[in-house]
Amino acid sequence: xxxxxxxxxxxxxxxxxxxLVKVATRCNIDCSYCYWFRDATVYKKPKLMSSHVLQQLLxxxxxxxxxxxxxxxxxxxxxxxxxxxxxxxxxxxADACENISSRTGCEIPVAVTTNGxxxxxxxxxxxxxxxxxxxxxxxxxxxxxxxxxxxxQGTGTHAAVERAARMLASRDxxxxxxxxxxxxxxxxxxxxxxxxxxxxxxxxxxPDATVDEKPASIASFYNGLLDLWLAxxxxxxxxxIRIISDMITALLGNNSPTEGVGHKPVExxxxxxxxxxxxxxxxxxxxxxxxxxxxxIFDHAIDDVRNEPRWKAARDASIHLCExxxxxxxxxxxxxxxxxxxxxxxxxxxxxxxYCDDLYSMFENMQSVLESHLYVSKPGGERINVRETLPGxxxxxxxxxxxxxxxx
Ligand code: SF4
Ligand code: SF4
Numbered sequence: 001x002x003x004x005x006x007x008x009x010x011x012x013x014x015x016x017x018x019x020l021v022k023v024a025t026r027c028n029i030d031c032s033y034c035y036w037f038r039d040a041t042v043y044k045k046p047k048l049m050s051s052h053v054l055q056q057l058l059x060x061x062x063x064x065x066x067x068x069x070x071x072x073x074x075x076x077x078x079x080x081x082x083x084x085x086x087x088x089x090x091x092x093x094a095d096a097c098e099n100i101s102s103r104t105g106c107e108i109p110v111a112v113t114t115n116g117x118x119x120x121x122x123x124x125x126x127x128x129x130x131x132x133x134x135x136x137x138x139x140x141x142x143x144x145x146x147x148x149x150x151x152x153q154g155t156g157t158h159a160a161v162e163r164a165a166r167m168l169a170s171r172d173x174x175x176x177x178x179x180x181x182x183x184x185x186x187x188x189x190x191x192x193x194x195x196x197x198x199x200x201x202x203x204x205x206x207p208d209a210t211v212d213e214k215p216a217s218i219a220s221f222y223n224g225l226l227d228l229w230l231a232x233x234x235x236x237x238x239x240x241i242r243i244i245s246d247m248i249t250a251l252l253g254n255n256s257p258t259e260g261v262g263h264k265p266v267e268x269x270x271x272x273x274x275x276x277x278x279x280x281x282x283x284x285x286x287x288x289x290x291x292x293x294x295x296x297i298f299d300h301a302i303d304d305v306r307n308e309p310r311w312k313a314a315r316d317a318s319i320h321l322c323e324x325x326x327x328x329x330x331x332x333x334x335x336x337x338x339x340x341x342x343x344x345x346x347x348x349x350x351x352x353x354x355y356c357d358d359l360y361s362m363f364e365n366m367q368s369v370l371e372s373h374l375y376v377s378k379p380g381g382e383r384i385n386v387r388e389t390l391p392g393x394x395x396x397x398x399x400x401x402x403x404x405x406x407x408x
């Protein structure tokens with residue numbers, strides 16, 4: 001059986017299980033590393049999702065969750081800057097999702113990813129009453145954040161975003177900060193800043209880059225972040241750093257919940273403001289129109305996109321790893337890295353991640369650190385490190401019962 005056959009067998013068909021909805025295609029700020037505006041085709045889309053498209057989308061969502069009897073169907077409202085869609089539309093959308101839930105029995109958690117600049121008390125009330133969780137893009141302290149996240153006039157946005165983050169943290173709203181790693185700065189500067197803002201759940205994401213680029217090394221940043229995560233959670237679980245918990249989950253052999261870590265299919269579906277359906281959003285870093293399909297929610301059910309060649313190519317690429325990854329001892333935990341980071345103009349996705357050396361070193365360090373924290377108890381109750389029980393050690397012989405004697 002070829003590796004591709006075994007991949008197909010391992011990852012069976014399943015319906016689309018979450019939706020990314022682009023409710024606004026423009027943004028009110030001008031981040032230098034933004035992948036969204038690298039694709040000029042986004043300017044051809046309507047600026048905002050109309051109520052006509054929204055009604056059709058809601059019908060398709062209900063049809064989808066009922067058809068597949070889904071127990072939950074998370075939806076992320078995204079942009080551009082999704083808050084440009086307006087607070088009334090958020091109320092309308094969340095209300096309609098609640099109604100679909102009560103008719104079908106399917107939970108539809110709604111989340112939004114925002115730059116936070118427009119957040120005020122009216123938005124906080126909306127998020128709180130509608131139970132909309134918020135991911136706010138905030139690259140840690142001002143001297144890191146304002147390098148990339150600026151207004152169209154070139155001024156930093158940090159003051160406005162920090163204010164919004166603190167307002168979110170003060171309310172009963174599920175909030176996560178999303179930062180992009182800048183390895184020129186120590187991870188402690190991010191961790192200390194988020195702690196001071198009252199944000200206990202955050203991610204520091206690997207910067208987007210394709211194999212055709214030469215991004216800076218990230219391994220020592222994330223190795224340091226792992227140490228901070230361990231220190232912060234030593235006496236009680238107080239801090240969630242998503243990429244660290246995802247990597248540990250994957251290293252322990254389980255499926256990490258996010259798409260960037262682990263060997264599993266990427267099956268995200270993106271609905272644009274005009275109702276067209278696209279493949280994985282971040283793949284637009286590969287070039288103009290790279291995510292476009294021929295499908296839209298007026299002519300097609302949500303799950304139909306699975307038959308679209310470009311969507312299928314991205315999905316298949318996420319599980320069919322290159323030769324080097326298939327030989328790698330971290331294949332299952334790493335999964336070749338985040339799909340867009342595997343793209344090159346020459347080979348498509350048939351590459352290890354542009355961060356391969358860093359990822360290997362991060363997983364190796366994590367494995368070693370985890371082993372150093374794992375203990376077993378000897379029959380007398382003494383605790384010893386698990387490494388001392390590894391095959392061939394004296395202790396392993398002591399702890400392993402002798403095999404039963406055979407009669408003949
Ligand atoms: S806030 Fe998001 S969509 Fe807007 S420019 Fe920055 S990265 Fe791009
Ligand atoms: S560490 Fe490198 S070779 Fe190993 S799975 Fe990840 S990208 Fe592939």
